[in-house]
Amino acid sequence: MPELPEVETVRRVLAQELSGRRITSLVVRRPTFYRPPPPSSLHGLIGKTVTTFSRRGKFLSLVAGARSLVLHLGMSGRLVLTNRPAGNRTIKHCRFEIGFEGKTLRFFDTRRFGRVGGPLPKFGPEPTAKDLTPDYLRTTLKGRTASIKALLMDQGVIAGLGNIYATEALFRSGIHPSRPAGKIKPLELEKLRNAILFVIKEGIRLRGSTLNDEAFLDPYGNPGAFQKHVAIYGRKEGACGHTLSKTKRPIASRSAVYCPSCQK
Ligand SMILES: [Zn+2]
Structure with a gap:
């Protein structure tokens, strides 16, 4: 998507x-x-x-x-x-x-x-430094038992993240996708927030991701290049050199890829 x-x-x-x-x-x-x-x-x-x-x-x-x-x-x-x-x-x-x-x-x-057509739904903040503050993440995720990955993809929590960028941001911040969102420590949340800003910025700079099964093309018909820079999404071995795993339980109806060595 x-x-x-x-x-x-x-x-x-x-x-x-x-x-x-x-x-x-x-x-x-x-x-x-x-x-x-x-x-x-x-x-x-x-x-x-x-x-x-x-x-x-x-x-x-x-x-x-x-x-x-x-x-x-x-x-x-x-x-x-x-x-x-x-x-x-x-x-x-x-x-x-x-x-x-x-x-x-x-x-x-x-x-x-x-x-x-139709109205715009209600959204959480855009993933920019000004809007997505560490304070916002702390207060929004406090006490939440849903997995962090599901909440990152919830448009009412943060606008614009889906499977690719949520997966990459969790890897970069060393957080396991199944962890209950409310249990993530403030320091980890700060890392996560910075990782989200980074992957979104990189995604825009590289003009999006064009993967086999979700072949995005821009309005001129050109592919994006972010897929060449992913650390774990769609890979069997992570950029860290470890063999990747998938969660047995699906998150947002798909099993989530993660590195068992780097993501706790
Ligand atoms: Zn790893």
């Missing part, structure tokens, strides 16, 4: 390419794909000029003056920029097209977990 660094990579491309362009058309190919407002009300965007694209957690918003349209990539959605005009030609897995002067943005979604 695209996480914060992948969505931020998309946002930067779209903000650069589409800000200042007028919206000329909207082609809705699959009405069931949309959350309220209904597709017909999206047409109020036609004729408006794009101010920018914003991001909160893993959600993008197209901002056009006072109006905005939420875009969420879901499990494997992809936004593709093309110079071809939007039209009525059927394109496989293309759910939605927005035409701009000189550009078209296409939303492809094979697995249909993506969405267009």
Whole structure:
């Protein structure tokens, strides 16, 4: 699933390419794909000029003056920029097209977990030094019995982390993914917070992760490079040289990879 660094990579491309362009058309190919407002009300965007694209957690918003349209990539959605005009030609897995002067943005979604429209959910802080403070983590995780990995991936706790970046941050801070969040010591929490800031920053710098099973591509069709720098995610042997293990009990419905020597 695209996480914060992948969505931020998309946002930067779209903000650069589409800000200042007028919206000329909207082609809705699959009405069931949309959350309220209904597709017909999206047409109020036609004729408006794009101010920018914003991001909160893993959600993008197209901002056009006072109006905005939420875009969420879901499990494997992809936004593709093309110079071809939007039209009525059927394109496989293309759910939605927005035409701009000189550009078209296409939303492809094979697995249909993506969405267009609807309100933004409630989020925890963004993983930035200013917002994700050690104090915030201490007070939020205090007394919580859920595993630290599950809570890192809970968007109401921190916005934007998913399996890849949570796995990497836990490895870098030496914390076992199954540990009850409330039992993690203040010094470890500080390490964890710094590791989160680091992996997210690296993910953005490297323009996201493109893994075999979750092939993220930016709107130009370019892959990211973070997967070449992962310490444990998707690996059998960690960057530390140890053989990795997986938790028997799934966390957020998947078994979690960790290093039995480095993560306590
Ligand atoms: Zn290790």
